[in-house]
Amino acid sequence: MDKTCISPDDRNEKFLRKLKARNIDVQACYQCGRCSSGCPIGDFFDLNVMEVVRLAGYGQEEKLLHSHTIWLCAACETCATRCPNEIEIAGLMDVLRELALRRGIAPAEPRIPLFHQSFLGSIRSLGRVWEIGMIANYKIKSGDLTGDMKLGLSMFLKGKLNLLPHSIKGKSEIKEFFSGKGKEYDR
Amino acid sequence: MKLSYYPGCSLEGTALDYDQSVRAVCRKLEIDLVEIPDWNCCGASSAHMTDHETGMRLPIRNLLLASQAGHDILVPCAACFQRLKAADKALRADPGFWDVGEYTADFDILHISSFLARPEILAAMEAKVARNLDGLPIACYYGCLSLRNPRITDAANWERPETLERIMTALGAKPVAWSHRTECCSGSLTMARPDIAEKLVGDIVGAAVRGGATAMVTDCPMCQANVESRQSAEPHAPAMPVFFVTELLDAAMTGSYPAKQQKVHLVSPGVLSNIFLDAGMKKEGSV
Numbered sequence: 001m002d003k004t005c006i007s008p009d010d011r012n013e014k015f016l017r018k019l020k021a022r023n024i025d026v027q028a029c030y031q032c033g034r035c036s037s038g039c040p041i042g043d044f045f046d047l048n049v050m051e052v053v054r055l056a057g058y059g060q061e062e063k064l065l066h067s068h069t070i071w072l073c074a075a076c077e078t079c080a081t082r083c084p085n086e087i088e089i090a091g092l093m094d095v096l097r098e099l100a101l102r103r104g105i106a107p108a109e110p111r112i113p114l115f116h117q118s119f120l121g122s123i124r125s126l127g128r129v130w131e132i133g134m135i136a137n138y139k140i141k142s143g144d145l146t147g148d149m150k151l152g153l154s155m156f157l158k159g160k161l162n163l164l165p166h167s168i169k170g171k172s173e174i175k176e177f178f179s180g181k182g183k184e185y186d187r
Numbered sequence: 188m189k190l191s192y193y194p195g196c197s198l199e200g201t202a203l204d205y206d207q208s209v210r211a212v213c214r215k216l217e218i219d220l221v222e223i224p225d226w227n228c229c230g231a232s233s234a235h236m237t238d239h240e241t242g243m244r245l246p247i248r249n250l251l252l253a254s255q256a257g258h259d260i261l262v263p264c265a266a267c268f269q270r271l272k273a274a275d276k277a278l279r280a281d282p283g284f285w286d287v288g289e290y291t292a293d294f295d296i297l298h299i300s301s302f303l304a305r306p307e308i309l310a311a312m313e314a315k316v317a318r319n320l321d322g323l324p325i326a327c328y329y330g331c332l333s334l335r336n337p338r339i340t341d342a343a344n345w346e347r348p349e350t351l352e353r354i355m356t357a358l359g360a361k362p363v364a365w366s367h368r369t370e371c372c373s374g375s376l377t378m379a380r381p382d383i384a385e386k387l388v389g390d391i392v393g394a395a396v397r398g399g400a401t402a403m404v405t406d407c408p409m410c411q412a413n414v415e416s417r418q419s420a421e422p423h424a425p426a427m428p429v430f431f432v433t434e435l436l437d438a439a440m441t442g443s444y445p446a447k448q449q450k451v452h453l454v455s456p457g458v459l460s461n462i463f464l465d466a467g468m469k470k471e472g473s474v
Contacts, residue, residue, distance in 0.1 A: 076371035077335035119233035129196040
């Protein structure tokens with residue numbers, strides 16, 4: 001981790017209030033390190049989990065939103081499960097990703113949010129995920145056209161990919177969710 | 188017994204055979220599954236990871252649909268289970284926040300192996316085993332989302348679960364002791380960062396081999412697809428088939444493992460088909 005000074009003056013109070021509203025008590029962290037030591041993806045992170053929690057406690061939103069860690073976290077919940085203070089660390093990662101997207105910060109791992117967008121695009125238009133359509137959409141968005149071609153083909157030949165999308169009746173309700181239902185009230 | 192059934196999107200696609208075996212096993216156990224009408228995707232990891240509001244509203248819609256029937260909800264997918272549980276907790280805490288007038292649901296959300304490992308169901312299954320699994324050394328693999336975090340899932344044992352082990356023992360397989368039963372396979376990253384998935388899956392398969400397993404069994408469709416598809420492509424690397432818990436149950440209870448089912452695996456399921464082949468040959472020889 002770098003050695004730059006962190007001053008309470010550049011603490012983002014709004015960010016801290018957001019965490020409080022979501023019951024994510026980052027101030028309860030005493031840096032025991034159980035979260036970092038159990039994290040299955042930790043080897044690939046630029047900030048380790050306990051650093052993320054401490055930076056969040058100091059209100060250092062900018063550093064966090066530009067990190068690789070927030071995108072590489074797989075939401076496996078090992079950290080939150082083992083935290084002796086029951087800090088909702090996986091929930092913290094959710095807040096950070098959402099903030100980064102809302103603020104339009106270029107993600108350090110661009111392909112990962114593109115995958116999420118493709119996945120959610122399928123739900124938005126059909127109400128369910130149609131795997132072939134979702135994968136094709138991701139491939140086009142990410143430009144990763146050749147990756148996993150062999151795997152895709154063998155899954156297709158084994159009949160593991162459903163060729164026809166299924167669309168639900170309540171699509172208009174789903175569209176409402178995606179157009180921000182509930183967020184009218186600034187949350 | 189009547190249960191609401193939430194298959195989830197994977198079980199309409201890559202894990203279609205999981206859906207078929209869940210239904211087949213429940214039929215044999217005289218459990219009536221009523222699919223939740225017009226269910227929608229639970230949002231999986233992608234929704235809650237990037238948009239909290241949508242990530243809650245998607246599973247909430249399913250809960251409201253299910254509450255009309257009022258039965259307990261059976262969920263075979265670990266991710267769907269965790270999202271439905273999270274939505275259920277949020278609704279109970281503050282229905283008004285989610286624009287729901289009243290939420291008095293008295294149903295339980297059941298993940299499949301916890302349900303099947305109930306003593307009375309286990310006994311019913313054991314009584315119907317037509318061909319036992321012949322001491323097959325098997326690594327029971329839970330992954331993440333049916334267990335973690337327990338404040339969401341209400342899992343009784345999240346570090347040392349034993350539901351799959353109990354079911355495998357009832358079928359005559361031999362669950363091995365191994366280290367990676369609840370480790371993450373990074374299913375949510377597998378498309379965007381296959382390199383990470385290969386590392387994690389490699390560690391998991393390596394641990395199962397060290398434990399002495401020749402096969403794995405799981406109750407998560409993402410784990411099944413990810414662990415079979417991200418195993419090392421090196422020619423001498425051990426190949427570890429990953430079975431669904433209901434796939435093994437169905438095979439043991441019908442006494443056969445059809446060729447059609449063998450073909451859906453990306454890794455050869457020979458260790459299982461051989462057991463049933465042996466059974467067939469012995470039967471012929473004894474006539």
